[in-house]
Amino acid sequence: MPLSDTTPLLEIRGLSVTIPTPEGDVHAVRAVDLEIGRGDIHGLIGESGSGKTMTGMAMLGLVPKGSRIGAGRFHFDGQDLRQQAGRLRGRRIGMISQDPAAALNPVLSIRRQIDDVLRTHRDLPRAARRAEALALLAATGLPDPEKVLRSYPHQLSGGMQQRVVIAQALATGADFLIADEPTTALDVSVAMQVLALLRRLVAERNLTVLMITHDMDVIAEACDRVTVLYAGRSVETGPVEEVLNRPAHRYTRALLGALPDAVPRGARLAVVEGSFDDPDPEGAA
Amino acid sequence: MDIIRYILRRMVLSAFVVVGVTFLVFIVAQVVPSDPAALYAGPRPTAEQIEKARQELNLDAPLPARFATFATAMAAGDFGISYKSRRLIAEDLKAYLPATLELAVFSTGMALLFGVPLGVMAAARQGRWPDRLGSLGAIASVAMPTFFLAMLLQLVFAQWLGIMPLSGRISREIAISAPVPQATGFLLLDSLLAWRPDAFADAARHLVLPALTLASYPAGVAMRLTRSAMIEILERRHIAAARALGLPSGRILFGHALPNAMGPALTVIGLSFAYALTGAVLVEIIFAWPGLGRYVSEAILAKDFPVIAAVTMVVTVCYVAMNLIIDIAQALVDPRVALT
Amino acid sequence: MSRLVHRLGWPGTLALFCVLGFVAVGILAPWIAPWPAQGAGAPNVAAKLTPPSADYWLGTDHLGRDMLSRLIYATRISLSNGMLIVAFSLLIGLPVGLAAGYFGGWVDEALMRVTDVFLAFPALLLAVLMAAALGPGFLNSVIAVSVTWWPWYARLARAEGLVLRGQPYVEAARLAGVSHPRIILRHILPATARPLTVQAALDVGPALLTAAALSFLGLGVLPPTADWGQMVDAGRKFFPDRWWYSAMPGVTIFIVALSFSVLGDALRDRRKGAARASV
Numbered sequence: 001m002p003l004s005d006t007t008p009l010l011e012i013r014g015l016s017v018t019i020p021t022p023e024g025d026v027h028a029v030r031a032v033d034l035e036i037g038r039g040d041i042h043g044l045i046g047e048s049g050s051g052k053t054m055t056g057m058a059m060l061g062l063v064p065k066g067s068r069i070g071a072g073r074f075h076f077d078g079q080d081l082r083q084q085a086g087r088l089r090g091r092r093i094g095m096i097s098q099d100p101a102a103a104l105n106p107v108l109s110i111r112r113q114i115d116d117v118l119r120t121h122r123d124l125p126r127a128a129r130r131a132e133a134l135a136l137l138a139a140t141g142l143p144d145p146e147k148v149l150r151s152y153p154h155q156l157s158g159g160m161q162q163r164v165v166i167a168q169a170l171a172t173g174a175d176f177l178i179a180d181e182p183t184t185a186l187d188v189s190v191a192m193q194v195l196a197l198l199r200r201l202v203a204e205r206n207l208t209v210l211m212i213t214h215d216m217d218v219i220a221e222a223c224d225r226v227t228v229l230y231a232g233r234s235v236e237t238g239p240v241e242e243v244l245n246r247p248a249h250r251y252t253r254a255l256l257g258a259l260p261d262a263v264p265r266g267a268r269l270a271v272v273e274g275s276f277d278d279p280d281p282e283g284a285a
Numbered sequence: 286m287d288i289i290r291y292i293l294r295r296m297v298l299s300a301f302v303v304v305g306v307t308f309l310v311f312i313v314a315q316v317v318p319s320d321p322a323a324l325y326a327g328p329r330p331t332a333e334q335i336e337k338a339r340q341e342l343n344l345d346a347p348l349p350a351r352f353a354t355f356a357t358a359m360a361a362g363d364f365g366i367s368y369k370s371r372r373l374i375a376e377d378l379k380a381y382l383p384a385t386l387e388l389a390v391f392s393t394g395m396a397l398l399f400g401v402p403l404g405v406m407a408a409a410r411q412g413r414w415p416d417r418l419g420s421l422g423a424i425a426s427v428a429m430p431t432f433f434l435a436m437l438l439q440l441v442f443a444q445w446l447g448i449m450p451l452s453g454r455i456s457r458e459i460a461i462s463a464p465v466p467q468a469t470g471f472l473l474l475d476s477l478l479a480w481r482p483d484a485f486a487d488a489a490r491h492l493v494l495p496a497l498t499l500a501s502y503p504a505g506v507a508m509r510l511t512r513s514a515m516i517e518i519l520e521r522r523h524i525a526a527a528r529a530l531g532l533p534s535g536r537i538l539f540g541h542a543l544p545n546a547m548g549p550a551l552t553v554i555g556l557s558f559a560y561a562l563t564g565a566v567l568v569e570i571i572f573a574w575p576g577l578g579r580y581v582s583e584a585i586l587a588k589d590f591p592v593i594a595a596v597t598m599v600v601t602v603c604y605v606a607m608n609l610i611i612d613i614a615q616a617l618v619d620p621r622v623a624l625t
Numbered sequence: 626m627s628r629l630v631h632r633l634g635w636p637g638t639l640a641l642f643c644v645l646g647f648v649a650v651g652i653l654a655p656w657i658a659p660w661p662a663q664g665a666g667a668p669n670v671a672a673k674l675t676p677p678s679a680d681y682w683l684g685t686d687h688l689g690r691d692m693l694s695r696l697i698y699a700t701r702i703s704l705s706n707g708m709l710i711v712a713f714s715l716l717i718g719l720p721v722g723l724a725a726g727y728f729g730g731w732v733d734e735a736l737m738r739v740t741d742v743f744l745a746f747p748a749l750l751l752a753v754l755m756a757a758a759l760g761p762g763f764l765n766s767v768i769a770v771s772v773t774w775w776p777w778y779a780r781l782a783r784a785e786g787l788v789l790r791g792q793p794y795v796e797a798a799r800l801a802g803v804s805h806p807r808i809i810l811r812h813i814l815p816a817t818a819r820p821l822t823v824q825a826a827l828d829v830g831p832a833l834l835t836a837a838a839l840s841f842l843g844l845g846v847l848p849p850t851a852d853w854g855q856m857v858d859a860g861r862k863f864f865p866d867r868w869w870y871s872a873m874p875g876v877t878i879f880i881v882a883l884s885f886s887v888l889g890d891a892l893r894d895r896r897k898g899a900a901r902a903s904v
Contacts, residue, residue, distance in 0.1 A: 090531015102522035107544050117530050305742030317758040428882035432841045433875035440865045563749035585757045597754045601746050
């Protein structure tokens with residue numbers, strides 16, 4: 001279908017999320033444009049508080065109670081997410097949560113936690129669900145899936161836990177995954193393996209991924225395109241090489257400058273000025 | 286192994302506690318009352334009768350020796366004879382204990398059955414009317430005097446509506462014309478063993494009101510504990526993760542949050558059981574339930590100290606054992622408990 | 626007034642006024658009871674078991690005494706019963722707990738094992754055993770309940786003592802050679818007193834419930850003096866035909882216990898709120 005291949009899977013224009021609090025409204029997301037094509041791994045980068053996680057939550061329809069979502073366009077595969085997010089959650093849009101140690105329930109076995117997802121989204125008999133769970137664990141590169149299935153989260157290493165979380169996301173059957181800081185809790189070599197795994201799964205299973213991160217390394221390693229978020233606004237977007245090599249926005253340059261690798265030893269790290277509450281910090285506009 | 290060390294430590298402590306309990310019961314039952322011999326000797330005793338009683342009760346021996354005698358007798362299950370009925374107390378206990386345990390087990394079950402789901406609901410709808418209503422009910426149940434609640438339930442369900450029996454453990458017709466053969470002493474169990482569905486239904490109906498009375502307070506506590514535990518757990522990351530995976534909210538509540546709240550539920554079991562054992566004293570009088578509570582309340586009026594002491598001992602040992610089991614269960618459910 | 630509502634919420638405020646109201650009723654009993662003599666126990670057989678009426682708002686008991694007057698006089702007994710239980714328990718529990726927490730080591734171990742023994746009993750049962758041994762009567766029932774009550778304060782006080790022991794000013798006093806009893810009296814006791822008094826004041830409700838249960842079993846005050854639990858028991862013989870006899874004291878106990886419990890919740894919420902605000 002050449003037509004659907006050219007229209008983006010996700011299309012967001014001017015998204016804003018406003019959360020009411022007793023101390024007044026918090027503008028978590030102010031103006032985000034995002035366009036993700038099918039099969040892409042699209043990075044969404046920004047420091048904490050830039051609104052990247054809330055952008056992902058809005059796509060899942062999981063914003064805090066009473067929040068207002070505004071957007072010129074907020075479409076997923078032709079459907080308006082303002083109405084359909086709850087229905088698409090788990091069916092088309094899946095989530096890989098950050099910090100797998102916290103994202104898995106400590107008192108339930110891995111079998112229960114994957115099986116519950118399968119039971120919710122796939123109409124399969126018990127035995128088939130078990131086979132599917134084993135297949136999913138194997139697909140995420142876990143050795144001895146049988147044993148993992150019987151385990152509890154605390155019996156697994158961080159990398160294994162993250163693979164289980166990915167298997168859970170795959171179990172939903174969704175074709176669009178939101179990966180929220182999937183590597184932050186892991187050490188570097190394990191993080192690289194997990195990113196390679198995600199790339200492989202995207203290719204094998206025709207997935208599309210939104211990779212939320214604050215880490216330029218992750219973007220450089222895993223993503224095709226990237227959108228830079230600053231203080232609730234998307235300030236720059238484009239193919240990864242382009243943005244990394246020729247950052248157009250001052251904030252992106254500052255972000256790149258804060259990358260430890262890019263700074264000579266002994267030199268001071270760049271500090272990004274301005275705060276997310278400040279819509280137009282000096283130099284960022 | 287931390288868990289095994291923990292369990293052993295708890296067991297040793299419990300053993301010490303039981304020795305302490307025995308000592309305390311001994312002091313209160315044998316030393317505090319002004320003249321046990323006069324009570325033992327029967328109504329209007331002569332001086333010789335009292336002297337004879339003093340010797341039989343070994344009252345002239347030094348305290349440590351008396352305690353040793355008392356403790357060894359207790360340990361052997363020899364609770365002496367009742368001042369009033371002159372019957373062996375151990376025999377009476379055998380007859381009454383199952384009735385009280387049956388009541389305690391059922392009221393504990395009821396407390397969990399009502400309290401835990403209500404607490405989950407209240408946590409899920411925090412601050413909205415189910416929460417408010419549930420919390421109000423919980424507070425009211427804690428403030429309600431047990432004996433008064435028992436009378437109210439009798440009034441409404443037995444007198445006005447007539448849908449529940451007023452009192453007793455089984456209908457007179459069944460007790461007289463076709464009694465259930467005793468095997469375990471637990472009437473529900475016995476009627477099943479003898480395959481007597483009529484007796485089972487009748488016994489169950491008699492059980493409802495007293496068990497409900499005893500369940501009300503622990504159900505309120507269970508509701509409040511479950512509610513606060515659930516509110517804390519629902520804020521955790523793995524619940525958000527389960528939501529993001531599209532799991533239905535019912536399964537998240539009961540399948541993914543409630544299991545983490547099992548700690549408080551276990552605490553409630555212990556509390557509820559203890560409450561049922563003591564509340565039985567009040568409830569059994571009102572519902573004419575032939576259990577330890579009624580037994581001991583009659584002994585109170587007759588100043589029948591060996592009976593009071595025996596019941597206190599047995600019930601307390603049940604309670605200590607229950608707490609020990611719960612502590613161990615809690616350590617098994619959540620290994621972190623054993624580390625503290 | 627509005628500040629009070631702001632602090633306690635309206636249920637808490639209402640509960641506070643209820644508690645204060647009952648205390649006032651207890652103090653002023655001879656002046657506000659419609660039939661003071663009957664309240665104190667004088668029989669009035671001509672009017673026995675009259676339902677609630679204009680003369681006897683809450684009906685009369687089996688000796689014809691006005692229920693309202695009896696309840697008002699019983700308020701004195703039941704409230705002071707609850708308060709004395711708490712006071713006695715503090716008197717035992719506070720020193721034991723503070724000593725355990727402050728000295729630590731074997732003192733702590735020994736005192737806490739003793740406390741454990743008392744806590745091992747289902748509370749009402751130990752009180753029943755104790756009351757039966759002492760015989761019925763007001764003071765005896767207070768003592769009987771206190772015996773089961775003090776270990777809770779010992780535990781609370783111990784926790785406070787443990788914390789305070791490590792405070793710099795306590796260590797400074799110790800280094801300056803101030804004697805242990807003096808440190809406990811001067812530094813530890815005042816700091817512990819406040820949280821514990823609040824807790825204790827709220828415990829009057831549950832203490833009174835326990836005392837009522839004892840009187841219901843015939844182990845409380847002896848007639849003609851009345852307290853609420855004893856009145857419920859006396860009315861049981863006439864229940865449910867003469868429902869008011871048991872119901873009036875029963876409802877009274879419920880209202881008082883409920884007030885204490887609601888007030889306790891309001892104060893706890895407030896403390897939690899304050900703790901959050903200070904973070």
